[in-house]
Structure formats: structure tokens, C-alpha cells
Amino acid sequence: MLNSLETEVSPKSPNPLIPVSGQTLAGFGVAAAGLGAAYLIGREDAETGAIWLLALAFGFTLQRARFCFAAAFRDLFLFGSAQNMKGVLVGMAVSTLGFAAIMYWLVSKPGSGSLPHEAHILPVGISVVVAGLVFGVGMVIAGGCVSGTLYRMAEGYVTSWVTMFGILVGLAGISLTWNWWWDHLIINEPKIWLPATGGLGYSGAVALTLVALVGIYVLLTWWEARSGIYSPSISRKVTGIPGFTDRLSHSLSSVFKNGWPVAIGGAVLGFIAVVMYTIHMPLGVTGELLFLSQQALGVLGVNDIVMKGLADMGGCTGLISDGFINHNFAVTIGLMPGALMGALFAGEFRIRYPRVIRRYFQAAGGGVLMGYAAGLGIGCTLGAFFSAIPSLSVAGWVFGLSLAGGAFFGTKILKRLG
Amino acid sequence: MPESEELDLRGLPKSTQLKEALAAVKRAEGGESIRLLTDQEILLKALPLAVQHKGLKLKMKMPSEDLWSIGLEPRI
Numbered sequence: 069m070l071n072s073l074e075t076e077v078s079p080k081s082p083n084p085l086i087p088v089s090g091q092t093l094a095g096f097g098v099a100a101a102g103l104g105a106a107y108l109i110g111r112e113d114a115e116t117g118a119i120w121l122l123a124l125a126f127g128f129t130l131q132r133a134r135f136c137f138a139a140a141f142r143d144l145f146l147f148g149s150a151q152n153m154k155g156v157l158v159g160m161a162v163s164t165l166g167f168a169a170i171m172y173w174l175v176s177k178p179g180s181g182s183l184p185h186e187a188h189i190l191p192v193g194i195s196v197v198v199a200g201l202v203f204g205v206g207m208v209i210a211g212g213c214v215s216g217t218l219y220r221m222a223e224g225y226v227t228s229w230v231t232m233f234g235i236l237v238g239l240a241g242i243s244l245t246w247n248w249w250w251d252h253l254i255i256n257e258p259k260i261w262l263p264a265t266g267g268l269g270y271s272g273a274v275a276l277t278l279v280a281l282v283g284i285y286v287l288l289t290w291w292e293a294r295s296g297i298y299s300p301s302i303s304r305k306v307t308g309i310p311g312f313t314d315r316l317s318h319s320l321s322s323v324f325k326n327g328w329p330v331a332i333g334g335a336v337l338g339f340i341a342v343v344m345y346t347i348h349m350p351l352g353v354t355g356e357l358l359f360l361s362q363q364a365l366g367v368l369g370v371n372d373i374v375m376k377g378l379a380d381m382g383g384c385t386g387l388i389s390d391g392f393i394n395h396n397f398a399v400t401i402g403l404m405p406g407a408l409m410g411a412l413f414a415g416e417f418r419i420r421y422p423r424v425i426r427r428y429f430q431a432a433g434g435g436v437l438m439g440y441a442a443g444l445g446i447g448c449t450l451g452a453f454f455s456a457i458p459s460l461s462v463a464g465w466v467f468g469l470s471l472a473g474g475a476f477f478g479t480k481i482l483k484r485l486g
Numbered sequence: 487m488p489e490s491e492e493l494d495l496r497g498l499p500k501s502t503q504l505k506e507a508l509a510a511v512k513r514a515e516g517g518e519s520i521r522l523l524t525d526q527e528i529l530l531k532a533l534p535l536a537v538q539h540k541g542l543k544l545k546m547k548m549p550s551e552d553l554w555s556i557g558l559e560p561r562i
Contacts, residue, residue, distance in 0.1 A: 134496070134497065134525065134552070138550075139550070139553070142549065142550075146549060147492065147494070147523060147555070148492070149494050149523065151494060151496070151497075211549070211550030211551055211552075211553075212550065220551070220552070225551050225552070227551050228551075295492065296490070296491070296492050297492040297493070297494050297523075298492070298493065298494065299493070299494045299495070299496075299497075299498070300493065300495070300498070300502075300506055326499055327496075327497040327498075327499075328497075329497065330497065420551065422551060423548070427551065482549055
């Protein structure tokens with residue numbers, strides 16, 4: 069049974085930004101500060117300034133679409149809902165096309181033995197499976213992935229700040245134990261890049277990836293039909309002929325007030341990822357967090373950490389060394405004012421404390437698991453999944469499947485926790 | 487055996503979610519079991535009032551900080 073709701077749009081509907089609320093004013097303030105920072109950063113380095121701007125758009129999109137990988141995987145098993153996962157698939161399909169064009173420009177002959185610079189082509193093996201499983205459990209227990217945690221921090225969720233603390237602890241943990249994983253596993257794990265595999269070339273690899281994404285989309289639709297979950301569709305009933313201000317009001321509401329459909333959010337993120345890669349690198353936030361966790365270790369007296377082999381990896385390695393305000397900093401920290409802007413314009417910013425104390429422990433514990441796994445996988449759901457599959461890397465698929473397995477166990481734990 | 491329905495209201499405007507939730511209460515009065523997923527906290531305040539004295543059981547769960555699962559069941 070499908071419901072259809074009607075919302076009335078009358079010519080007298082108020083402009084969502086007029087009268088200007090306190091939150092909207094603060095939103096303009098954050099927007100001005102964000103753009104000012106972009107100008108100042110851009111004066112030092114134009115690329116970093118451009119990445120900062122993209123990060124603002126990235127954070128704004130995450131917040132407006134409530135785009136979260138943890139929700140995408142968790143909802144499949146907890147509610148049978150694939151709404152969020154379909155958005156993820158749309159984003160990856162858009163990125164796949166754009167990344168292929170960029171990678172072709174970088175390496176025109178995929179069989180030549182070289183890999184496109186900065187593409188997230190990561191080692192495939194047991195380390196990726198372990199990373200995916202642990203990350204999947206952690207993100208479901210914590211209630212958000214790494215990028216989801218960053219945008220919720222900006223929205224005022226106190227537990228997300230606790231989750232971030234856990235993520236940094238986990239990343240510090242992998243910094244201290246990475247060399248064991250390297251010596252025993254990762255050193256022997258191959259990087260498998262589809263265009264250079266089995267004579268597929270770019271066209272074959274892109275076709276294979278898109279067919280797989282479409283196939284999963286269809287499978288998810290079946291999964292939803294099986295569970296019986298649905299979202300009501302809304303038809304707009306227009307009363308009277310709307311004037312200029314009403315039309316403008318509707319457009320502003322669609323962008324700044326109402327939540328975006330997650331598929332639109334996914335497509336926008338896919339586009340942002342492509343532009344980001346044309347400037348320097350695909351989307352990823354773990355590298356900067358790894359760097360910050362190592363700075364914290366340095367304060368505690370643990371210095372000179374050397375993670376074997378990491379310099380030769382793509383993905384989120386945190387090894388950009390040109391100053392504190394670099395590309396990794398811009399994309400990771402820059403998404404927060406973007407998300408804050410989104411929350412303020414929508415009137416959704418609020419300091420939110422959890423209702424039960426247990427949430428703090430869940431947030432911290434899940435965060436530690438995610439941090440450790442993101443370091444081991446050389447990326448979180450963003451770097452090792454959302455950016456890896458469009459990089460035509462087999463590791464992205466292995467990480468994704470392992471995430472699904474981890475999320476399945478995570479939801480079992482979540483159900484027990486109540 | 488009563489019908490069972492699962493309704494995902496996330497991402498819809500607050501007023502729409504409220505309207506749809508109240509419509510779900512009416513259907514639950516008719517004997518259906520309904521589960522609502524919402525990201526709007528206001529439903530947690532509105533629904534307990536709406537189901538008062540209507541012979542319905544209300545079960546709420548919060549799997550993460552911005553998500554609530556609300557079950558509406560007829561008392562048998």
C-alpha cells in the first residue's frame with residue numbers, strides 16, 4: 069500500500085530566509101568566514117584554497133542529504149531500507165565515469181605497469197577484509213562513519229565529538245602497530261587495478277563497475293520490496309499562481325531548508341569527488357586524522373613513528389608534509405564549516421546530549437574500532453570504498469563487502485544493546 | 487492476523503512527517519501494526535499524546551542519535 073501526501077504551496081507561503089532567524093544569520097556568518105578562509109588559504113596556495121571551497125560544498129551536501137555510510141549499511145540489516153545505500157551507489161557511478169577520464173589522462177596505457185597518481189588503488193588481501201569487518205562493526209555501534217561523525221560534530225551532536233576522540237585513539241593505535249600488519253600481511257598483498265587486469269582496459273573496467281553498481285541497485289530494490297518498507301511520495305498541490313518571491317522561496321527552501329533526497333546528495337558528492345581529483349586527489353578524510361593522532365602521540369612523547377611502506381600507497385596516508393594547512397587539512401577540516409552552514413540555514417543546529425549515558429561508551433568504543441580499521445584499510449568508507457571503487461580498484465569492492473559483513477554483526481550487537 | 491506496515495519518513499519535511507505519523511495512528515486503530523522511521527524528534531512528543539486512550543501500544547527505539555524507530559500496535 070503506497071501513500072501519497074499532498075503539500076500545499078500557496079502564493080502566500082513565507083520566504084524561508086525572511087524574516088531572518090538567528091540561525092540563518094549565523095549561517096551567513098559561517099559562510100562569510102568559510103569564504104574568507106578560502107581566500108586567505110588560496111593566497112598562499114591556490115590548490116589548497118580550491119580544495120577548501122570544495123570541502124565546504126562537501127560538508128554542506130553531507131548535512132543536507134544526511135549522507136552517511138554507516139546508515140547506508142546499518143539500515144539494510146536493521147530495517148531493510150536501502151534508501152541511503154542507493155544514494156551511495158549513485159555517487160559512485162558518477163565518480164566512476166569522472167575518475168576514469170582523469171586516470172586515462174594520467175595513465176593512457178593501463179597495461180604499462182604504472183598506476184595513476186593519487187588514485188585509491190589499495191592492496192587486496194586479509195588486511196582489507198579485517199579492516200572492513202572491524203570498521204563495519206564500529207560504525208554501526210558508534211552510529212556514524214568518519215565523515216558522518218565530522219558533519220554531525222558540526223551539527224552539535226556531543227556523542228560525535230566522543231566518537232571522534234575514539235577515532236583518533238584508534239588511529240594512534242594503528243600507528244603503533246602498523247608495522248606488524250605490514251611485515252605479516254600487507255607487504256605481500258597485491259594492488260589490483262581493473263583496467264590493467266585481464267585485458268579489460270578502461271572501457272571494460274568502467275563497464276564492469278557500472279554493471280555491478282546497477283546490479284546491486286536492482287538487488288537492493290528487491291531487498292526493500294522483501295522487507296516491505298516504503299517512503300510516502302509527496303505531490304505538491306499548488307493553489308493560485310505563485311509569484312516571483314514564492315518561486316524564489318520554493319527554490320531556496322529546496323536547497324537550504326528541506327532535506328535533499330539522498331540520491332541527489334550522492335550525485336553531488338560524486339561530482340565533487342571528480343572535481344577534487346582533477347585538482348589533486350579523490351575524497352578522503354582519514355589521512356588528516358592519522359596525522360593529528362600522530363601529533364597527539366608526539367605530545368605524549370611518542371615521536372618518530374615510521375609506518376613501513378605507507379609512502380608507496382595511494383589512499384589516505386596523511387603523508388602530505390607541506391605545512392599544517394595542506395590539502396588533507398583543507399578537505400577534512402573544511403567540511404565542518406560547510407556542514408555547520410547547512411545546519412544553521414536549515415535551523416537544525418542544536419547542542420544535543422545523548423539521552424542515555426551508554427551512548428558515550430558506544431560512541432567511544434565504535435570510534436576506536438573505526439579509527440584502527442580506517443588506518444589499517446588506508447581509508448574509511450570514503451577513502452577505501454567511495455573513492456576506491458571509482459578508482460577501479462578491486463580493494464574497494466573487498467572493503468565494501470567486508471563493511472557489509474561488519475555492519476551485519478554490528479546490527480546484531482545494536483539489537484542486543486536495545 | 488493484522489497487516490504490518492513499515493514507513494520510512496526520514497528526509498521528509500517535519501510537517502509532512504507529523505501528518506503521516508498521525509495518519510498512521512488512525513490506521514493502527516483499525517488493527518494494523520505500523521513501524522515508523524523518523525529523524526524528527528517532534529514525533530516522539532506528538533505520538534504518545536496522539537495514541538492516548540486509543541488502545542494502542544507505542545514502542546520506541548533509537549539506534550543512533552538522529553534516528554528513531556516507532557512501533558504502533560493494537561493492544562490485543
